[in-house]
Amino acid sequence: MRTQVAIIGAGPSGLLLGQLLHKAGIANVIVERQSPDYVLGRIRAGVLEQIAVDLMDECGVGARMHREGLVHEGIELLFKGKRHRIDFPGLTGGKTVMVYGQTEVTHDLMDARKAEGLPTVYEVGDTVTLHGFDGTSPKVRYRKDGVEHEIECDFIAGCDGYHGVSRASVPKGAITEYEKVYPFGWLGLLADVPPVFHELIYANTERGFALCSMRSKTRSRYYVQVPLTDKVEDWSDDAFYDELGRRLDPEARERLVRGPSLEKSIAPLRSFVAEPMRFGRLFLAGDAAHIVPPTGAKGLNLAASDVKYLSSAFVEHYKEKSNAGIDHYSARALARVWKAERFSWWFTQLMHRFPDSGEIGQKLQEAELDYLVQSKAASTALAENYVGLPL
Numbered sequence: 233m234r235t236q237v238a239i240i241g242a243g244p245s246g247l248l249l250g251q252l253l254h255k256a257g258i259a260n261v262i263v264e265r266q267s268p269d270y271v272l273g274r275i276r277a278g279v280l281e282q283i284a285v286d287l288m289d290e291c292g293v294g295a296r297m298h299r300e301g302l303v304h305e306g307i308e309l310l311f312k313g314k315r316h317r318i319d320f321p322g323l324t325g326g327k328t329v330m331v332y333g334q335t336e337v338t339h340d341l342m343d344a345r346k347a348e349g350l351p352t353v354y355e356v357g358d359t360v361t362l363h364g365f366d367g368t369s370p371k372v373r374y375r376k377d378g379v380e381h382e383i384e385c386d387f388i389a390g391c392d393g394y395h396g397v398s399r400a401s402v403p404k405g406a407i408t409e410y411e412k413v414y415p416f417g418w419l420g421l422l423a424d425v426p427p428v429f430h431e432l433i434y435a436n437t438e439r440g441f442a443l444c445s446m447r448s449k450t451r452s453r454y455y456v457q458v459p460l461t462d463k464v465e466d467w468s469d470d471a472f473y474d475e476l477g478r479r480l481d482p483e484a485r486e487r488l489v490r491g492p493s494l495e496k497s498i499a500p501l502r503s504f505v506a507e508p509m510r511f512g513r514l515f516l517a518g519d520a521a522h523i524v525p526p527t528g529a530k531g532l533n534l535a536a537s538d539v540k541y542l543s544s545a546f547v548e549h550y551k552e553k554s555n556a557g558i559d560h561y562s563a564r565a566l567a568r569v570w571k572a573e574r575f576s577w578w579f580t581q582l583m584h585r586f587p588d589s590g591e592i593g594q595k596l597q598e599a600e601l602d603y604l605v606q607s608k609a610a611s612t613a614l615a616e617n618y619v620g621l622p623l
């Protein structure tokens with residue numbers, strides 16, 4: 233098979249890139265380890281920055297998002313038993329975020345790709361290998377149903393996430409990895425129950441962090457911070473709701489509706505960046521290149537900005553015969569990645585209980601939160617990072 237861009241991974245990064253390239257008349261093939269249902273079954277992100285919303289529109293797949301997504305104009309910070317609202321439009325000159333699950337984003341992109349009949353090879357397992365990306369004729373090989381296949385291409389886009397093959401294929405000496413692992417995880421629960429509040433509540437409590445989010449007005453997504461030693465089977469639904477209730481203020485606790493979990497899982501938290509994000513004809517985008525703790529809701533949104541930069545670079549190469557975008561991609565993407573890494577780390581260390589920070593740690597966090605909600609400057613800094621820094 234011959235194509236212009238071979239994309240590894242059919243998560244949000246791969247599907248967004250494939251759609252943008254197709255719109256620009258650039259041929260691409262996506263090769264994905266899992267089945268479509270498996271990819272859709274992973275419950276991930278819930279909040280889109282305007283940049284991600286605009287990208288969905290640019291891909292021509294934004295209709296359901298605008299119909300079913302929820303525009304949110306603020307979040308609530310809960311600490312010392314009281315809630316304080318952060319007013320996004322008031323602090324950022326009108327900016328908002330869109331609550332629309334990653335599952336729905338992926339669904340819309342999959343449907344569009346299928347409707348256009350674009351080549352997507354699912355269920356290749358761990359058979360993908362990358363070749364010749366340090367030269368001018370890279371190749372992707374994979375096996376499907378026992379048959380070996382080879383894709384000749386001009387470029388490879390590694391959109392295969394943190395555990396993917398792309399970053400792993402880069403010679404060790406050519407890549408620098410920065411990593412910080414947090415001493416706790418997020419136990420998440422998805423249920424068809426109405427959210428406790430119409431906006432997201434981020435809670436800092438002596439028992440640990442909690443987050444009340446949602447997927448719609450009838451489907452809630454809740455998280456509680458748990459020790460890394462916890463296993464999801466240790467947590468019945470009732471035990472989860474009991475603990476979430478302990479971390480909420482009385483009014484929210486009162487409004488907490490219980491229902492059977494549709495999904496329940498524990499996600500580890502890490503900050504991770506691989507530098508650079510380009511190796512000859514191989515380009516990394518999304519979680520393949522970086523991971524943020526989900527506190528700042530930046531993971532999916534960084535994938536979107538990477539893909540915006542990378543698709544523009546490929547368009548410049550093919551349509552304007554210029555390699556300026558390609559040569560600048562890594563530095564340009566990393567500049568935005570590191571700012572989102574910094575915000576996600578800052579918000580995580582402000583809102584979570586750290587085992588080794590003792591009682592003074594809680595007092596210092598509460599002092600920073602007191603200052604933050606009383607200072608327009610500090611609240612503005614939170615708001616403009618949360619809604620997304622400019623491209």
Ligand code: FAS
Pocket residue numbers: 240241242243244245246263264265266271275276277278279334356357358359360391392393394395396397398498499500517518519520526529530531532533535
């Ligand atoms: P993805 O990991 O989504 O997609 C990579 C794709 O590549 C997968 O489909 C995988 O099957 C495929 N792949 C991997 N190896 C391959 C191989 N060798 N060959 C072929 N295909 C291969 N972000 C938020 O903003 N908010 C959240 O609440 C949030 N929660 C998260 C919870 C969990 C458990 C995880 C893991 C991530 C979470 N994230 C969250 C981040 C998440 O949303 C990512 O940022 C987003 O999925 C990034 O999309 P991709 O870069 O496409 O990577």
Ligand code: PHB
Pocket residue numbers: 276277278279432443445446453526527528529530
């Ligand atoms: C979610 O709805 O899954 C979600 C929202 C905001 C976050 C993290 C996760 O910061």
